[in-house]
Amino acid sequence: MQSLQKLITRPLLSYRWRFHTSCHSQQDMLKGKVDKWKGVTVDLGSPDCGLEGTYIQTSLRELDAFAGMLRKSLKQWKTEGKRAVWLKVPILQSRFVPVAASQGFQFHHADKQYSMLTTWLPKDHCKIPHFASHQIGVAGCVLREDTKEVLVVQDRNRETSHMWKLPGGLSDPGEDFGDTAVREVFEETGIKSEFQSILTVRQLHNYPGAFGKSDLYIVCRLRALSHDINHCADEIIGCKWTDVGELATTQSTSLISTHVARLVLHGFREGFDTIDIGMKELPAVFKNMTYKLYHRQIPDL
Amino acid sequence: MQSLQKLITRPLLSYRWRFHTSCHSQQDMLKGKVDKWKGVTVDLGSPDCGLEGTYIQTSLRELDAFAGMLRKSLKQWKTEGKRAVWLKVPILQSRFVPVAASQGFQFHHADKQYSMLTTWLPKDHCKIPHFASHQIGVAGCVLREDTKEVLVVQDRNRETSHMWKLPGGLSDPGEDFGDTAVREVFEETGIKSEFQSILTVRQLHNYPGAFGKSDLYIVCRLRALSHDINHCADEIIGCKWTDVGELATTQSTSLISTHVARLVLHGFREGFDTIDIGMKELPAVFKNMTYKLYHRQIPDL
Numbered sequence A, B: 001m002q003s004l005q006k007l008i009t010r011p012l013l014s015y016r017w018r019f020h021t022s023c024h025s026q027q028d029m030l031k032g033k034v035d036k037w038k039g040v041t042v043d044l045g046s047p048d049c050g051l052e053g054t055y056i057q058t059s060l061r062e063l064d065a066f067a068g069m070l071r072k073s074l075k076q077w078k079t080e081g082k083r084a085v086w087l088k089v090p091i092l093q094s095r096f097v098p099v100a101a102s103q104g105f106q107f108h109h110a111d112k113q114y115s116m117l118t119t120w121l122p123k124d125h126c127k128i129p130h131f132a133s134h135q136i137g138v139a140g141c142v143l144r145e146d147t148k149e150v151l152v153v154q155d156r157n158r159e160t161s162h163m164w165k166l167p168g169g170l171s172d173p174g175e176d177f178g179d180t181a182v183r184e185v186f187e188e189t190g191i192k193s194e195f196q197s198i199l200t201v202r203q204l205h206n207y208p209g210a211f212g213k214s215d216l217y218i219v220c221r222l223r224a225l226s227h228d229i230n231h232c233a234d235e236i237i238g239c240k241w242t243d244v245g246e247l248a249t250t251q252s253t254s255l256i257s258t259h260v261a262r263l264v265l266h267g268f269r270e271g272f273d274t275i276d277i278g279m280k281e282l283p284a285v286f287k288n289m290t291y292k293l294y295h296r297q298i299p300d301l
Helices: A004-014 A060-079 A091-101 A177-189 A244-249 A255-270 B004-014 B060-079 B091-101 B177-189 B244-249 B255-270
Strands: A040-043 A084-090 A106-111 A114-120 A134-143 A149-155 A168-170 A193-204 A214-224 A236-243 A278-283 A290-295 B040-043 B084-090 B106-111 B114-120 B134-143 B149-155 B168-170 B193-204 B214-224 B236-243 B278-283 B290-295
Touching (some): A060 A091, A084 A091, A091 A114, A091 B091, A106 B114, A114 B106, A134 A177, A134 A255, A149 A244, A177 A193, A177 A214, A193 A255, A193 B193, A214 A255, A236 A244, A255 B290, A278 B255, B060 B091, B084 B091, B091 B114, B134 B193, B134 B255, B149 B177, B149 B244, B149 B255, B168 B177, B177 B193, B177 B214, B177 B236, B244 B255
Parallel strands (some): A040 A084, A134 A214, B040 B084, B134 B214
Antiparallel strands (some): A084 A114, A106 A114, A106 B106, A134 A168, A149 A236, A193 B290, B084 B114, B134 B168, B149 B236, B278 B290
């Protein structure tokens, strides 16, 4: 860990904040990129933003100069009919954030090493899109074809440790539903499996543990590729193959597991095509990207 | 807009930062709440956090004192076996963020008036859950029962303005899929409608416009409750009722709209129960909360 004094002294020696001190208006302004929605984005981490420097600085004069540039820039952008202003601030330059907040900016989002602030210039209703609003949890309903059993676990969580539930967890960034299900099942139970379909999707708002956001819980039907359980003792206290009919009727599970078990019983009787939400991979309009589309599979699609 | 000088002077006069200057160790430490996962949360906006004050401060001594408290606290928490440390910072106190970053903290998320920083104390793999990872866009496939037509629009977006697409937009915070669809359809076209089912879900990562996050696009089947179009000229340049068969075959639409149209044609022929992902509202385990569960509707569920 570096001492604060070091952090403060070093940039004073090795970097110098450079404010464009000319009295010509363009040089007192922040420089941003304009988008097609008449928005402006200024990245304080970019050498082209109109000011330069790094790290913790505490000179009042510097903050004051930034405040002046920002005020002037906002006035100019308003005159030009600009709408959203986006300010990207590297984490180590967060001393500028209170200055921007005092001129009407709020946090839009932040991730690891930067925060993004924004303000809406027109007087009408703010049209800045919200940041990501949902976390994704995925469970695997792993079925054995030979015994018609389903894989269930008891987790370490004290309040619900008596309940048998489907293994699962949160999606990693950029991970497809089925991949989360297969990965979480393997991590928690040692069972290998293969994605077949989605069985159900639950949407719940103000989810405890989602930092004020919403939660989607998605249950995937997986086909077991192995049968020998080797469960992760850190997360799981019990793991077993159980009769689907028993999961459908036990009180020691969640309402969603009961629903899933009843769907699966119906699937065993009438065919899984009666309960499956199937998946298809298709090319996106964006170059070299594909997406996964989930819907009922019908003959002519 | 207040001048920076005012912002800086006022708190110096009306507030005083109070650091617990006693040399007894407990008083030099930050005070946080401990959770069941051995995490600690310190809220710098709370009067109980171990330091007090508001607004922009630029004294080196104050930042230095905070750096010392944080360093000492982290050392103590490590000794105690604590795991995640969460630091909630009000936007106007963001001057503390670089200090925390220099001691290993990163942004977990930020929203409007605060940022949340976090660091993982153990040496093993970081188990801090990710923040919300998906934005939700919802489209309405509004069907007229009398003419078997579907409602389509052309939006102002230059690149795709020639395409006929389903009306829709991003979910507001806390909004259910069906409610987004009905609201967006009304805002864009003036048509009133009623939620029936989900037809398809698309998952796409690194979505342009989702700030590096993923996008879920959900198409709902809606029943038209009115027929007279009154479209929003700000967003939409064209709006019409069109034959579903035409939408299924035209080149001037997206691959998803083509799929949806084909599903609907099948639904008209064989019954909507063959294509619908139905909805049920159920009580959550959390007090006074309900959730919506989407799955295939079967007789015994």
